[in-house]
Amino acid sequence: MEGSEDVQTAISTIQRFAEKYMFWLNPQKVTPTDVVEILILSVLFYEVLVWIKGTRAWMLFKGIIVIMLFILLAAVFQMNTILWLAGRLVNVALIALVVIFQPELRKALDQLGRKRFVTALFEFGIVQETGRFSDRTINELVKASFEMGKVKTGALIVIEQDIVLTEFERTGIDLDSILTSQLLINIFEKNTPLHDGAIIVRGDRVAAATCYLPLSDSMAISKELGTRHRAAIGISEVSDSLTIIVSEETGAVSAAKSGVIYRNLTQDTLREHLKMIQNAEPETTRLQLLQRRLKNVKKRRENAD
Numbered sequence: 001m002e003g004s005e006d007v008q009t010a011i012s013t014i015q016r017f018a019e020k021y022m023f024w025l026n027p028q029k030v031t032p033t034d035v036v037e038i039l040i041l042s043v044l045f046y047e048v049l050v051w052i053k054g055t056r057a058w059m060l061f062k063g064i065i066v067i068m069l070f071i072l073l074a075a076v077f078q079m080n081t082i083l084w085l086a087g088r089l090v091n092v093a094l095i096a097l098v099v100i101f102q103p104e105l106r107k108a109l110d111q112l113g114r115k116r117f118v119t120a121l122f123e124f125g126i127v128q129e130t131g132r133f134s135d136r137t138i139n140e141l142v143k144a145s146f147e148m149g150k151v152k153t154g155a156l157i158v159i160e161q162d163i164v165l166t167e168f169e170r171t172g173i174d175l176d177s178i179l180t181s182q183l184l185i186n187i188f189e190k191n192t193p194l195h196d197g198a199i200i201v202r203g204d205r206v207a208a209a210t211c212y213l214p215l216s217d218s219m220a221i222s223k224e225l226g227t228r229h230r231a232a233i234g235i236s237e238v239s240d241s242l243t244i245i246v247s248e249e250t251g252a253v254s255a256a257k258s259g260v261i262y263r264n265l266t267q268d269t270l271r272e273h274l275k276m277i278q279n280a281e282p283e284t285t286r287l288q289l290l291q292r293r294l295k296n297v298k299k300r301r302e303n304a305d
Contacts, residue, residue: 070082071083071086074086132203132277132278132279133159133179133201133203133204133278134204135278136204137179137201137203137204138271138274138275138278140179140180140181140184141157141159141179141181141184141201141244141270141274142267142270142271142274143181144181144182144184144185145157145244145246145253145270146253146267147181147185148184148185148188148246148251149246149247149251149252149253150251151251152247152248152249152250152251153185153188153189153190153246153248154188154228154246154247154248155184155188155244155245155246156197156198156199156213156228156231156232156243156244156245156246157184157198157199157201157243157244157245158198158199158200158201158211158213158232158235158241158242158243159201159241159242159243159244159274159277160200160201160202160207160239160241161239161240161241161242161277162240163239163240163241165200165235165239165241168198168200168211168212168213168235169200169207169208169211171197171210171211171212172197172198172199172200172208172209172210172211172212173194173208173209173210174207174208175199175206175207175208175209176205176206176207177205177206178204178205178206179201179204179205179206183206184199184206187199187206187209188246193210194209194210196210197209197210197211197212197213198210198211198212198213198231198235198243199211213231213232213234213235214231214234214235214237214238215227215230215231215234216230216231216233216234216237216259218233218237218259221233221261225261226249228245228247228248229245229247229254229256229261232245232254232256232261233256233259233260233261235256236256236257236258236259236260237258237259240257240258241257242255242256242257242273242274242277243255243256243257244270245261252264252265253265253270255270255273257273257277
């Protein structure tokens with residue numbers, strides 16, 4: 001008897017909590033139209049996330065998620081002051097986002113107009129493996145950097161990682177060439193058409209040359225460093241890339257990552273920096289995990305048969 005009374009007391013407590021804090025949840029009957037609507041919204045949300053992932057908006061999006069979680073908690077516990085402030089600021093925030101990310105939004109609408117929706121539906125869920133660069137690429141980068149350093153040829157080499165640098169790639173000239181030390185030396189040779197600006201390395205290929213990078217406005221940067229080093233730090237502040245810098249004045253080789261510059265590197269230390277990002281685990285999506293699990297189940301069934 002006492003056990004049943006305890007259960008009833010617990011159930012009534014949960015009901016009172018739900019009535020007090022979950023009053024805004026009103027379960028409705030799900031219809032086929034609702035299912036179709038959910039699928040459409042899911043596809044649109046997925047496409048928006050893919051677009052955001054390839055722009056600088058990704059960092060801002062993470063911050064927005066944190067704010068939304070706080071607002072959700074405020075709604076659950078009826079924190080009226082926070083909800084009032086959020087309601088007043090939401091309109092201003094939306095306008096500010098449109099102004100700040102106007103170039104990215106224009107690009108997204110342009111891509112939306114060119115997209116083949118039927119093909120996109122069949123390609124939905126297909127994961128393309130984008131592996132890191134090879135050991136050969138590391139050797140070519142190290143060789144080219146110090147060969148250019150010997151003759152004091154300035155160079156700026158941005159190595160892309162998880163955050164796609166498409167918006168900076170658009171400012172340069174597309175190459176899509178296999179990375180070799182001879183190619184890098186020829187690109188940065190003085191008085192050649194492609195020597196000015198940075199190159200972007202994607203995997204084992206040079207994606208683009210003569211790219212313009214954002215300059216860092218950090219006051220902590222040494223006055224000894226010029227525009228090339230400031231641009232390397234700037235791109236490392238807005239992405240997860242590693243940038244190799246060869247000084248035109250001294251021939252010294254440096255590297256910039258996460259807003260920090262590592263100066264006067266040797267061949268071994270530069271190779272270590274490249275190995276660190278080469279061995280870094282890329283971000284794994286839930287879709288990739290699901291595909292891996294399905295493959296494992298398939299293998300188990302084949303082994304069982």
